[in-house]
Amino acid sequence: MKPIVCALLLLVSTVIRSRISLQLEIVALRHQLAVYQRTAKRPQIGSGDRILWSWLSRHWSGWRSALVFVQTGTVIAWQRKRFRDHWANLSNHGRPGRPSVSEEIKALIRKMSVANVGWGSPRIVGELRKLGIDIAKSTVEKYRVRSRKPSSPTWKAFLNNHIRDLVSIDFFVVPTVRNKVLFVLVVLAHHRRRVVHFNVTEHPTAQWTGQQIIEAFPWDTAPKYLLRDRDCIYGGQFQKRVQSMGIEDVLSAPRSPWQNAFVERVIGSIRRDCLDHVVVLNDRHLKRILTNYFNYYHHWRTHLSLGMDSPESRSVQSPDLGKVVQFPEVGGLHHHYERLAA
Numbered sequence: 001m002k003p004i005v006c007a008l009l010l011l012v013s014t015v016i017r018s019r020i021s022l023q024l025e026i027v028a029l030r031h032q033l034a035v036y037q038r039t040a041k042r043p044q045i046g047s048g049d050r051i052l053w054s055w056l057s058r059h060w061s062g063w064r065s066a067l068v069f070v071q072t073g074t075v076i077a078w079q080r081k082r083f084r085d086h087w088a089n090l091s092n093h094g095r096p097g098r099p100s101v102s103e104e105i106k107a108l109i110r111k112m113s114v115a116n117v118g119w120g121s122p123r124i125v126g127e128l129r130k131l132g133i134d135i136a137k138s139t140v141e142k143y144r145v146r147s148r149k150p151s152s153p154t155w156k157a158f159l160n161n162h163i164r165d166l167v168s169i170d171f172f173v174v175p176t177v178r179n180k181v182l183f184v185l186v187v188l189a190h191h192r193r194r195v196v197h198f199n200v201t202e203h204p205t206a207q208w209t210g211q212q213i214i215e216a217f218p219w220d221t222a223p224k225y226l227l228r229d230r231d232c233i234y235g236g237q238f239q240k241r242v243q244s245m246g247i248e249d250v251l252s253a254p255r256s257p258w259q260n261a262f263v264e265r266v267i268g269s270i271r272r273d274c275l276d277h278v279v280v281l282n283d284r285h286l287k288r289i290l291t292n293y294f295n296y297y298h299h300w301r302t303h304l305s306l307g308m309d310s311p312e313s314r315s316v317q318s319p320d321l322g323k324v325v326q327f328p329e330v331g332g333l334h335h336h337y338e339r340l341a342a
Contacts, residue, residue: 109124110145121140127302132339167227168226171186292329
């Protein structure tokens with residue numbers, strides 16, 4: 001009895017439905033039958049089958065009831081894929097967003113990263129800009145050779161670059177091969193991050209320190225402010241020398257090296273870039289090493305705070321000047337790059 005009732009209901013629904021809907025259902029059923037006839041076990045669906053059912057899903061509301069050989073979600077996925085492929089083909093006809101990087105520049109990025117282990121991507125970007133190669137930091141990240149050693153952390157200047165009358169001083173110690181301790185005084189001008197004077201001694205005194213300030217600023221070149229900490233080495237004789245030159249002392253708070261961050265940063269760079277990689281023999285040897293390093297520091301080393309420029313500003317070399325040539329600095333610890341004609 002039940003099959004007869006079902007058949008009568010189907011007959012009634014067929015009569016009620018429109019002729020167009022009935023014809024579409026016939027087409028759908030015949031198509032599925034053809035798919036099953038051409039395959040033995042599992043129906044193999046081609047691109048034409050997908051296009052047909054994608055079209056039926058958009059123009060016929062009763063397509064779900066006639067679909068048998070795949071699930072309805074599969075047809076919806078086909079339609080979405082057709083939509084993505086359509087707009088992907090349209091977008092591919094336009095111009096690419098970023099120009100390709102030549103093999104020569106890729107090789108140069110790898111060469112720089114291998115030769116300068118302590119350089120991060122911003123340093124390489126700055127060096128490439130000085131060679132007339134304007135390239136994004138993400139591109140350098142993609143092609144540089146990664147080192148097992150961690151790169152030096154970046155830093156931000158907390159004072160503006162237009163401060164021309166502010167100078168910082170500080171001491172740091174360096175052990176020698178004979179277990180002696182040498183004291184190095186660094187005098188740093190905040191503008192352009194230049195080390196205007198340094199000296200080495202085994203026995204620092206207030207008188208010796210005051211004399212270094214006179215040697216650092218002869219004639220009328222003394223700055224207006226001198227930033228320092230509260231170490232006892234800056235005693236009465238030092239303060240008298242500074243006041244006689246018309247310099248105003250600015251003292252940092254106790255145990256607050258961050259208030260003298262510029263010179264602390266320079267001392268850290270000296271250690272990381274140079275002194276951590278050598279064994280100091282005596283004071284003359286240390287002076288020679290620091291002289292070579294400061295020559296590299298002032299003329300070739302790029303700085304984040306200076307817009308990827310060096311303290312002694314470097315001109316940008318255009319690619320038509322020649323090939324990029326590598327020159328060793330500080331005994332091969334670092335390198336600088338210039339374009340030279342062949």
